Amino acid sequence: MSKAVRLSDIAKKLNVSTVTVSKALAGQKGVSDELRQRIIRLADELGYKKTVRTEEKQSYTIGVTAAERYFSEGQSLYWKLYQEISRRAMAAGCFAILEVITYEMEKEGILPKIAAEKKADGMILMGAFKASYAACLDKMLRMPFLTLDTPGISDTCDSVVSNNVMGGFKMTNYLFEMGHRRIGFVGTRLATSSIDDRYLGYLRSLMVHGAECRRDWLVDDRHRDSGQIDSEEKFRLPEEMPTAFFCNCDITALTLIRKLEAKGYRVPEDVSVVGFDNYVPEQFDDIGITTYEIQAKEMARRAVHILTHKLRNENYSTGMFMLPGRFIERDSVKRIGEPVPFI
Numbered sequence: 001m002s003k004a005v006r007l008s009d010i011a012k013k014l015n016v017s018t019v020t021v022s023k024a025l026a027g028q029k030g031v032s033d034e035l036r037q038r039i040i041r042l043a044d045e046l047g048y049k050k051t052v053r054t055e056e057k058q059s060y061t062i063g064v065t066a067a068e069r070y071f072s073e074g075q076s077l078y079w080k081l082y083q084e085i086s087r088r089a090m091a092a093g094c095f096a097i098l099e100v101i102t103y104e105m106e107k108e109g110i111l112p113k114i115a116a117e118k119k120a121d122g123m124i125l126m127g128a129f130k131a132s133y134a135a136c137l138d139k140m141l142r143m144p145f146l147t148l149d150t151p152g153i154s155d156t157c158d159s160v161v162s163n164n165v166m167g168g169f170k171m172t173n174y175l176f177e178m179g180h181r182r183i184g185f186v187g188t189r190l191a192t193s194s195i196d197d198r199y200l201g202y203l204r205s206l207m208v209h210g211a212e213c214r215r216d217w218l219v220d221d222r223h224r225d226s227g228q229i230d231s232e233e234k235f236r237l238p239e240e241m242p243t244a245f246f247c248n249c250d251i252t253a254l255t256l257i258r259k260l261e262a263k264g265y266r267v268p269e270d271v272s273v274v275g276f277d278n279y280v281p282e283q284f285d286d287i288g289i290t291t292y293e294i295q296a297k298e299m300a301r302r303a304v305h306i307l308t309h310k311l312r313n314e315n316y317s318t319g320m321f322m323l324p325g326r327f328i329e330r331d332s333v334k335r336i337g338e339p340v341p342f343i
Contacts, residue, residue, distance in 0.1 A: 005048040007315060008156045013042060018156040019319045026315065060311050062089050062096045062304065063120030065112045066127045069227040071100055077249075077279040077296075078126050081148065084300030085124060092308055096124075103226055106133040115141055122307045124148050128192040128227075144310040148303045149294075150193050152320060158310070160303045160321045162294040164194050164276075167325045168201020171274050171292050172246050174327070176209050179337030180244040180272060184217030186256055187248030188234070191224045195248045198276060202246050210343040217242050221252045235259045243272065243336060250275035253289050253332070268334035278328055288330030295323050 007025075011018045016035070024031045024039040025048075031039075064085055070078040082098050089096040097120065099112045106129055114120045123145035125137065137145075138153040146158040175183050185202045187195040206213050216238040222229045235256060247253035253275030257267050265271050278293030302321055309316045 005043075005046045007048075007317075010039060010042055010046065010048060011156055014038060017319065019317045022315045022317050060094045060121040060308060061119065062094055062307060063112065063114040063123045064096055064098045065101055065114075065123065065125055066098075067106065067129055067227065068100050068102045070127050072228065077251075077277055078149075080279065081126055081296055081300055084297050085148075085304060088301050088304040092304060094304070094308065101129065101133075106130045109133060109136040111137070111140055115143065122311050124303050124307060125150075125153075128194065130225075144307060144314070146303060146307055146310070148299060156317075158306055158318050158321075160299050160306065160323070162194075162299065163322050163324050164197035165201040165204070167276060167292040167294075168198035168246065169205050170201070170327055171276065171290075172202045172205035173209075174290070174329075175244045175246065175272065175274065175333065176205065176211075176340040178244075178272070178333055178335045179339065180242075181209075181211060181337075181340055182217075182242040182244070183211065184214075184219060184238070184242040184245045185248075186219045186221050186235070186245050186252050188220040188222045188224055189218070191222055191227055198246075198248045208342050209340050211340075214238075214242075216240070219245070219256075221248070221255065229255060231255050231259065237263060241265075241271065244333065245271065245273050247273060247275045249277050250280050250289055250291055251277075253291070254280065254287060257287060257289075257332070268332050272333040272336075274333060278326075287332070289332045290330045291328050293326040293328050295325065298323055 007018045007021045011021045020031055021039055024036040025043060064082055066078045086096040097114060099114050101112060115123060122143050123141060125145060125147045126149060128150045134153045147153060148160050151161060152159040172183060185199055187199060189196055189199055203213060219236065220234045222234060229251060245256060247256055253273050257273055260267055260271055267273050275289045275291040278291045280289065306318050
């Protein structure tokens with residue numbers, strides 16, 4: 001029996017996205033007439049047939065996975081996301097189950113049990129996985145899925161993300177507005193796509209303000225392989241200190257503040273600190289960190305909405321759905337001069 005032709009097969013042959021193919025075959029706008037005809041001709045040649053569900057299923061089991069490192073002590077933003085997903089799923093008449101992916105599973109390329117044992121109808125993959133494991137999931141998952149809080153595994157994968165580049169740009173701009181010219185970045189680059197995107201926003205802000213990016217002001221916060229934040233081996237402060245740091249997340253910002261205090265620095269009197277996510281564990285709620293809030297509730301709602309539509313229609317696709325965040329000013333930054341203008 002020949003393998004059914006998928007939208008991704010057509011997209012790959014024409015070097016376009018699955019979303020483009022889906023729009024062309026559905027007669028939607030956003031595709032040129034010439035490309036639409038090419039897609040239709042190739043679909044006919046390959047024998048593509050749109051699947052029509054004989055039984056419209058209204059209730060689904062949604063599998064949710066994330067790497068173990070995101071659930072370690074003090075890093076439970078993803079608990080909040082999962083709770084929102086579960087709540088949204090129940091409101092839609094569905095059920096969500098969580099499976100935490102261990103470091104060994106990532107390393108060995110072991111599929112989540114809820115996928116391997118077909119305990120879920122579709123999957124939401126929260127956060128970044130190791131590149132090799134992400135590629136494994138993209139190749140071996142045999143059900144509709146999307147990624148949450150990280151870009152799609154491939155260019156044909158749907159995803160729901162926060163605008164990390166713009167968030168990093170805004171947070172660094174704010175430090176310049178408060179008179180800071182010597183600004184460092186805290187986050188291990190190449191550890192996750194979110195950190196990298198926030199770092200790119202930081203770099204963009206430095207460029208438009210004509211500021212130098214100094215290597216000694218780029219501070220690692222975690223192990224690149226495991227993704228585990230490490231306050232002992234990482235967070236090595238430079239000999240010549242900047243006046244402010246932009247941290248890739250609030251947990252990192254909190255850890256940096258503790259490190260600075262242990263070295264005799266006061267925040268914000270001596271060093272200013274900003275974070276990202278607007279997530280602070282209860283035991284640290286006495287520290288008011290200026291941050292960039294991600295829309296966790298809306299991200300969860302969108303993820304459930306997109307996945308349930310994908311389950312009802314295999315051709316449904318949104319590509320990357322990006323949500324803006326919200327700037328929140330608290331007490332971790334001190335004004336030290338006039339705003340630094342754009343060049």
